[in-house]
Amino acid sequence: MYIDFNSExxxxxxxxxxxxxxxxxxxxxxxSQVPSTTEVSINYKINPATVAKGYNxxxxxxxxxxxxxxxxxxxxxxxxxxTEKRKKSFFENYVxxxxxxxxxxxxxxxxxxxxxxxxx
Amino acid sequence: MSxxxxxxxxxxxxxxxxxxxxxxxxxPGKIYGLLGRNGVGKTTLQNLMTNRLFPNSGEIMVDGESxxxxxxxxxxxxxxxxxxxxxxxxxxxxxxxxTKEFYSKFDLEYAEVLCEKFELNKNKxxxxxxxxxxxxxxxxxxxxxxAEIMMFDEPVLGLDANHRxxxxxxxxxxxxxxxxxxxxxxxxxxxxxxxxxxxxxxxARKIVIDDSTENLLKSAYCVSGMSQNVDKYIEGKTCVNIExxxxxxxxxxxxxxxxxxxx
Numbered sequence: 001m002y003i004d005f006n007s008e009x010x011x012x013x014x015x016x017x018x019x020x021x022x023x024x025x026x027x028x029x030x031x032s033q034v035p036s037t038t039e040v041s042i043n044y045k046i047n048p049a050t051v052a053k054g055y056n057x058x059x060x061x062x063x064x065x066x067x068x069x070x071x072x073x074x075x076x077x078x079x080x081x082x083t084e085k086r087k088k089s090f091f092e093n094y095v096x097x098x099x100x101x102x103x104x105x106x107x108x109x110x111x112x113x114x115x116x117x118x119x120x
Numbered sequence: 121m122s123x124x125x126x127x128x129x130x131x132x133x134x135x136x137x138x139x140x141x142x143x144x145x146x147x148p149g150k151i152y153g154l155l156g157r158n159g160v161g162k163t164t165l166q167n168l169m170t171n172r173l174f175p176n177s178g179e180i181m182v183d184g185e186s187x188x189x190x191x192x193x194x195x196x197x198x199x200x201x202x203x204x205x206x207x208x209x210x211x212x213x214x215x216x217x218x219t220k221e222f223y224s225k226f227d228l229e230y231a232e233v234l235c236e237k238f239e240l241n242k243n244k245x246x247x248x249x250x251x252x253x254x255x256x257x258x259x260x261x262x263x264x265x266x267a268e269i270m271m272f273d274e275p276v277l278g279l280d281a282n283h284r285x286x287x288x289x290x291x292x293x294x295x296x297x298x299x300x301x302x303x304x305x306x307x308x309x310x311x312x313x314x315x316x317x318x319x320x321x322x323x324a325r326k327i328v329i330d331d332s333t334e335n336l337l338k339s340a341y342c343v344s345g346m347s348q349n350v351d352k353y354i355e356g357k358t359c360v361n362i363e364x365x366x367x368x369x370x371x372x373x374x375x376x377x378x379x380x381x382x383x
Contacts, residue, residue: 010334011314034308038296046314047151047333048296 001027001035003044011046015054023074024064024082030074034064037072121148121299122183122196122268124169129178131164138164140325141178146269146301151315153333154305162305163201165322166271170199182269195223198267200258202274206246212257213242216264225266234260237286250266251278259287263294271303276311284311291315329376339375344368 003018005011022028036054041048055072058064063078102112124146131139139161146152146169156162167173169180171187171194179186182193196319206215212235218295231303235242238256253275262270275283292315295302304312319336329336340360343350350369354362357373364370 005314007337012339038293041296042289042292044314045285045292045311045316048292050314091267 001034005044012050012054012057015040015044015046015051016057019058020063020082022084023078024086027078028074030076030078033070033076034072071093121301123148124197124269124301125181126165126169127181129165129168129175129180131161131168131173132176137325139168139175142322142325142327143178143329144320144330146303147318148268148301148370149299150317151302152304153309153312153319154303154322155309156318158307160322161325163273165303166199166201166273166303166364170197172199185336196267197269198223198265199261199271200262200273200275202277204246204254204258206232208247210247211243211247212240212246212249215246216242217260219261219265223265223267227264227266231260231264234263234290237290238283252280252283253332255279256283263290266298269303270299271305273305274307275304275376276306276308284308288312288315290369340372342370342372342373344370347365352375 001018001022003014005014019028019034022034023030028034035043037048040046041051055064059066059072061081062075063082064072064074065075080120098112099109102109126142126144126146129139130137139253142161142165152160154165164173168175169187171180171189174188181186181187182190182196187191187193206229210218216226216228216231220228232242234240238260240253240256240260244253246254249257255275256279259275261270262272276287279287283287288311291302294300304316306312313333316333318332319329320327341354345368347364347367347369354371354373358376359371359373361372362369
């Protein structure tokens with residue numbers, strides 16, 4: 001798991017997102033173990049409380065769960081749930097940015113559609 | 121776990137005031153960053169907290185007990201200084217041996233494991249070591265002290281990137297193995313920022329900020345644009361840094377007032 005931390009978003013959110021990305025990509029399969037909070041804390045040199053905060057978000061959302069004494073595991077159905085969630089935010093995260101940049105460069109919607117078709 | 125309370129401390133070196141009416145409470149089980157420019161009083165504050173220096177006025181308590189000449193309380197605290205105070209003839213292993221005399225919980229086995237990880241030969245004389253390895257010897261001594269409060273003043277002086285990385289990782293592993301209070305004072309802020317629970321910033325003999333890392337980061341903003349617009353926007357705000365290139369400005373401002381009080 002590689003995380004390129006930037007300073008604009010809180011670390012715990014970036015961490016939660018990185019784990020989500022890996023679940024969506026299939027790196028962390030459902031019912032498989034994800035890195036422990038201790039491992040993450042040491043590897044990325046992050047305060048343990050920050051790591052716990054990131055993991056707690058995922059636990060609350062039903063994406064990972066804790067097996068007492070063993071570690072954290074990916075919930076069944078997590079991949080589908082996350083994919084749905086990301087699809088919902090796809091418009092505001094990607095399409096809106098695309099339109100904004102296109103406006104700045106005076107690229108019309110038609111031209112964008114042509115570009116998209118070309119990249120198929 | 122122990123709480124350190126610094127109450128209204130002032131310290132003069134002759135006529136020079138190093139610290140002025142500082143009050144701060146260090147909560148247990150947290151990692152603190154003690155930050156500030158050169159010569160603002162960071163080392164003085166740490167020396168006062170460990171009774172190596174005595175304040176001209178004010179007092180320092182650990183768990184409600186005064187630290188002055190109080191060995192039982194002082195044993196709970198270990199300060200790694202940038203100064204090298206060991207006798208010339210000491211080998212690294214002698215430092216471990218003598219530290220154990222003063223810190224009864226000193227873990228020799230752990231110190232040896234760390235020596236191997238850092239590739240430090242404990243049979244070498246301390247004075248013959250390079251700057252980096254002198255620092256490493258002191259880091260290892262601090263980590264193995266098993267003190268409830270570990271203070272590090274310039275802990276990465278002379279360390280290469282790999283050794284700094286190893287130090288941060290060992291420090292976190294140690295912290296998670298047995299929760300304790302850690303105070304880190306360094307100028308390489310980017311490298312430790314993610315590790316800190318709280319940040320204390322000293323400026324001109326006084327504490328200007330004492331807050332959680334999260335609040336501190338949330339309170340800082342960057343603005344950039346045409347100078348005339350930026351100037352209007354920053355009016356009345358506390359600016360940390362202002363840079364200008366022709367008619368453009370780049371400003372970092374915070375919600376803290378210059379006295380360190382939240383607006």
